[in-house]
Amino acid sequence: MTAHHVLSSCFVGLALALAPLPALATPTPPGLLAPPVDTNAEARAAYESGETAYRLGRFEDAAVSFERAYELSGLSDILYNIGLAHLRWYDVDVDIKHLRRAKVVFQNYVIEIQKNPDLGDLDEAESLIAQIDEKIAADGGAAEPPQQDPQPAPVVEGPDPGKKLRLGGGISMGLGGALIVGGVVSGVLFGLRGQGLEDDLNAEYDARNEMGCVENDPRPDCEAIFARISDFRSRGQASNNLAIGLGASLGAIGLIGVAVGAVLFVKGNKKTKAWQQGQVSVAPMWSPSGAGLSVSGRF
Numbered sequence: 559m560t561a562h563h564v565l566s567s568c569f570v571g572l573a574l575a576l577a578p579l580p581a582l583a584t585p586t587p588p589g590l591l592a593p594p595v596d597t598n599a600e601a602r603a604a605y606e607s608g609e610t611a612y613r614l615g616r617f618e619d620a621a622v623s624f625e626r627a628y629e630l631s632g633l634s635d636i637l638y639n640i641g642l643a644h645l646r647w648y649d650v651d652v653d654i655k656h657l658r659r660a661k662v663v664f665q666n667y668v669i670e671i672q673k674n675p676d677l678g679d680l681d682e683a684e685s686l687i688a689q690i691d692e693k694i695a696a697d698g699g700a701a702e703p704p705q706q707d708p709q710p711a712p713v714v715e716g717p718d719p720g721k722k723l724r725l726g727g728g729i730s731m732g733l734g735g736a737l738i739v740g741g742v743v744s745g746v747l748f749g750l751r752g753q754g755l756e757d758d759l760n761a762e763y764d765a766r767n768e769m770g771c772v773e774n775d776p777r778p779d780c781e782a783i784f785a786r787i788s789d790f791r792s793r794g795q796a797s798n799n800l801a802i803g804l805g806a807s808l809g810a811i812g813l814i815g816v817a818v819g820a821v822l823f824v825k826g827n828k829k830t831k832a833w834q835q836g837q838v839s840v841a842p843m844w845s846p847s848g849a850g851l852s853v854s855g856r857f
Contacts, residue, residue: 601630608639617647634677636672637663645690654697661690718833723826727819734815737808743804752797759790 574657608623621643628636663686671680762783771780 565845573620579682585609594635598631601627601633604630605636608643611644612639612646614680615650617650621647622637622800634667634674637667637670637682638678641667641686648693653693657690657694661687663693677790718830720826720829720831720833723822723829725826727821727823730819730822731816732819734812734817734819739812739817741805741808741810741812744808748797748801748804751793755790755797759794760785762787762790838841 566767604623605627608620608627611617612620621640624636624640624643627633628640641660644656648654648656648660664683666667667678668680668687668788671677671683692849751821766783766787769777769780769783771777772781773784775781775784
């Protein structure tokens, strides 16, 4: 007898030992604890782990271990144990997917028996499939709790809460933009005025130099020139200061106004959208004649 047939016989014995039917409860073959081929040691360990988990009622762990043993060994005998583990798993976790998985595995087991009748009891495997079909039918026909129609979300009453914020934000941005433009325009105008005064001042400097006027010159023309120089210089400095100070101040205030207005507008827009969503409520509904959507709102 080859090593493969010895290990296969061991697995068959264990599979029958794990069966819930009294007629199948045969003792575990003694050769199981001494696998003849070292390469099957991992499969043997996985199988023994599945056997222990099955006897302890941990059918999920048992199914995982038996499946691992099958992957490592390729022995068709283990399909029986995998199917049993999924079938018993349904007893502790009533989920129809366990029954469907068990049925598929037993169907594959039947195919293997048809190829090799010595592998197992065909009638028993088909009987288990029939039992599983009955359980699936019973599970699928179980009464489901009546579903309650979800209530639509309450319709929000009252005026648009974001309207005033959006209006205030728009006004603030408009005023801010106007101040920015005013700052630029005032800066340009005062700058041009300062430039004109500077030209006049330079002309008076030229006249002073041509006449040779000096400080405290008693000549009337020189006194007039110095008076105009002082006036143009004073007015030019004032224009330059206004061009810089007033333009920058108006621009800064305008930027603040635009920023504040943008924040108010965004907040108002969010509140308006939330309010609009509350005006129309859609909820699924069911009736004996069919299903659909229930729509309520203010228009």
